[in-house]
Amino acid sequence: MGKTIVEKILAKATGQASVKVGDVVEPAVDVAMSHENGALVINQFLDVYKGTGLKPNVWDPSKIAIIFDHRVPAESAKTATNQKKIREFVAAQGIEKFHDIRGDEGGICHQILPENGYIRPGNIVVGTDSHTTSHGALGAFSFGIGATEMASVWTLGTVLNVEVPGTIKVVVNGELPKLVSPKDIILHLIGKLSAQGANFKVIEFHGDTIRKMSTSGRLTLCNMSVEAGATSGIVPPDSETERYLREEAGVKDKLDMIVPDGDAKYEQVIEIDASKLAPQIACPHTVDNVKSVDKIGEVKVNQIVIGSCTNGRIDDIEIAATILKGRKVAQDTRMLIFPASWKIYKEAMAKGYLLDLINAGATIMNPGCGCCLGVHQGALGDKEVSLSTTNRNFKGRQGNPNADVYLCSPAVAAASAITGIISDPRKGVN
Amino acid sequence: MKTKVVLKLGDDISTDAIYPGRFMATVLPTETPQYAFIDYKEFNTKLISKQIPANSVIVADNNFGCGSSREQAASTLKGWELIIVAKNYARIFLQNSCNLGLRTIICPIIEAKENDELEIKVTEIINLTSGKKFAIEPLPKARQDIIDAGGLIAYTRKKLLEKATVH
Numbered sequence: 241m242g243k244t245i246v247e248k249i250l251a252k253a254t255g256q257a258s259v260k261v262g263d264v265v266e267p268a269v270d271v272a273m274s275h276e277n278g279a280l281v282i283n284q285f286l287d288v289y290k291g292t293g294l295k296p297n298v299w300d301p302s303k304i305a306i307i308f309d310h311r312v313p314a315e316s317a318k319t320a321t322n323q324k325k326i327r328e329f330v331a332a333q334g335i336e337k338f339h340d341i342r343g344d345e346g347g348i349c350h351q352i353l354p355e356n357g358y359i360r361p362g363n364i365v366v367g368t369d370s371h372t373t374s375h376g377a378l379g380a381f382s383f384g385i386g387a388t389e390m391a392s393v394w395t396l397g398t399v400l401n402v403e404v405p406g407t408i409k410v411v412v413n414g415e416l417p418k419l420v421s422p423k424d425i426i427l428h429l430i431g432k433l434s435a436q437g438a439n440f441k442v443i444e445f446h447g448d449t450i451r452k453m454s455t456s457g458r459l460t461l462c463n464m465s466v467e468a469g470a471t472s473g474i475v476p477p478d479s480e481t482e483r484y485l486r487e488e489a490g491v492k493d494k495l496d497m498i499v500p501d502g503d504a505k506y507e508q509v510i511e512i513d514a515s516k517l518a519p520q521i522a523c524p525h526t527v528d529n530v531k532s533v534d535k536i537g538e539v540k541v542n543q544i545v546i547g548s549c550t551n552g553r554i555d556d557i558e559i560a561a562t563i564l565k566g567r568k569v570a571q572d573t574r575m576l577i578f579p580a581s582w583k584i585y586k587e588a589m590a591k592g593y594l595l596d597l598i599n600a601g602a603t604i605m606n607p608g609c610g611c612c613l614g615v616h617q618g619a620l621g622d623k624e625v626s627l628s629t630t631n632r633n634f635k636g637r638q639g640n641p642n643a644d645v646y647l648c649s650p651a652v653a654a655a656s657a658i659t660g661i662i663s664d665p666r667k668g669v670n
Numbered sequence: 671m672k673t674k675v676v677l678k679l680g681d682d683i684s685t686d687a688i689y690p691g692r693f694m695a696t697v698l699p700t701e702t703p704q705y706a707f708i709d710y711k712e713f714n715t716k717l718i719s720k721q722i723p724a725n726s727v728i729v730a731d732n733n734f735g736c737g738s739s740r741e742q743a744a745s746t747l748k749g750w751e752l753i754i755v756a757k758n759y760a761r762i763f764l765q766n767s768c769n770l771g772l773r774t775i776i777c778p779i780i781e782a783k784e785n786d787e788l789e790i791k792v793t794e795i796i797n798l799t800s801g802k803k804f805a806i807e808p809l810p811k812a813r814q815d816i817i818d819a820g821g822l823i824a825y826t827r828k829k830l831l832e833k834a835t836v837h
Contacts, residue, residue, distance in 0.1 A: 436733035
């Protein structure tokens with residue numbers, strides 16, 4: 241019987257010939273990522289060592305990544321103190337993959353990891369962030385864990401008691417229509433599966449559309465797989481994976497291109513015809529409340545957000561700039577752009593995209609998670625509506641439980657910025 | 671154990687509902703309880719004013735704890751020693767709960783309203799108000815081992831000491 245990609249990766253990471261769904265395993269970790277919640281991980285890590293008489297040293301400082309992104313620059317004294325505590329820990333332990341709040345290295349963790357070549361096909365990646373699913377885009381088994389579980393990984397270098405997950409195969413074929421994007425594929429899939437349809441399972445992406453898709457688009461798919469409850473999303477690595485790692489991430493060493501067997505056993509197979517997709521909108525207050533843009537009716541928008549680990553890459557900013565160049569953001573609407581990293585920020589600046597967006601009326605923010613999780617930089621007023629390329633629209637998500645958040649692609653966000661109501665980018669905007 | 675339902679919730683209760691992102695700068699388990707369900711004002715007020723005794727039950731439908739991996743969502747409920755009875759859970763929340771010792775019970779057919787009296791046994795829950803019985807589904811074995819060890823900190827400490835002895 242053939243194996244899924246995750247069964248093969250877990251077999252390798254546990255030194256076994258094979259593992260099967262339901263086995264409980266203890267895989268060795270290649271990358272262990274945290275952000276500001278590293279402060280809690282440190283607290284729990286020190287707690288593990290309490291009373292042991294052993295010196296608290298992390299298992300391998302070269303495999304730990306800490307990226308400041310959730311609240312940058314610090315929005316409060318409390319955060320600043322947490323960040324200070326983390327910097328001191330990083331220095332004391334010699335943690336190598338640390339990205340501070342700096343224009344020459346910073347950004348959102350799920351962009352920094354791939355961009356810097358930290359992720360390789362076949363890796364086991366864990367992160368104290370649910371969107372750690374993103375890194376499946378490069379063929380890694382990558383999943384979110386809590387802070388205490390990360391403290392355990394820092395101690396032992398393995399993830400304890402991982403149950404080998406079953407896999408849902410999603411096959412996407414057909415050419416995406418103009419101005420319909422990977423974001424629309426994943427929103428459509430979440431609507432189809434529901435917010436719990438993939439709970440405790442992995443989503444493996446296949447089909448022509450995926451093979452032709454850039455790594456940026458694959459990151460969007462895997463990023464939001466968790467919104468259907470998935471442990472991880474994963475794209476079997478191919479020539480595009482290799483191209484991205486060599487050309488964009490500067491990876492030189494040999495790659496272990498683990499792919500699933502042709503006769504692997506899947507729990508469910510879902511087929512999607514990309515050519516028939518319209519732009520999709522996730523309506524308040526759950527990500528699986530998905531409708532086509534033409535079924536939305538007239539929804540006035542107060543704030544447009546383009547950015548985040550989901551859609552803050554150069555192609556996302558490019559489409560927004562293309563649509564908004566020479567146009568104006570509607571008078572009663574404000575527009576915030578959060579590039580996913582400073583590398584992307586600089587590229588968008590060099591290509592003139594940021595200037596086009598500023599001239600249209602957008603505000604360019606520093607790379608970071610920004611208002612996505614409702615901490616700072618763009619909270620909503622009571623009864624206001626946000627249309628956002630981010631990944632969650634739960635009540636209270638963008639900082640106000642009395643506001644509505646709709647999720648969409650960058651093209652829908654840009655077209656809607658001009659009209660001030662949720663709009664279909666395919667119709668052109670007058 | 672006999673106890674009472676203090677909050678009844680539906681499907682897809684996210685970690686943003688349990689512990690909103692705007693309070694995430696607070697990380698320590700000793701400090702998180704004050705923000706539990708803070709946007710459910712009435713319930714939060716009852717918690718803060720200590721009107722809800724330990725071992726009281728929150729009953730929810732499917733996918734409790736979906737969304738963010740924030741461990742505060744588990745520590746905030748653990749701080750009040752609440753018991754969660756849900757039809758099923760989101761993966762990371764369930765793991766965080768088991769790791770921290772928050773009691774989470776999987777009961778796929780639970781029917782209960784606020785203020786119902788429950789008797790929680792090992793394999794079933796009896797709703798003393800309605801007289802109905804509901805089977806409990808065991809936690810995944812991989813999680814139960816951690817609970818039995820007294821949580822993930824203790825479990826990891828044990829593994830660490832075993833490793834240190836071998837080397």
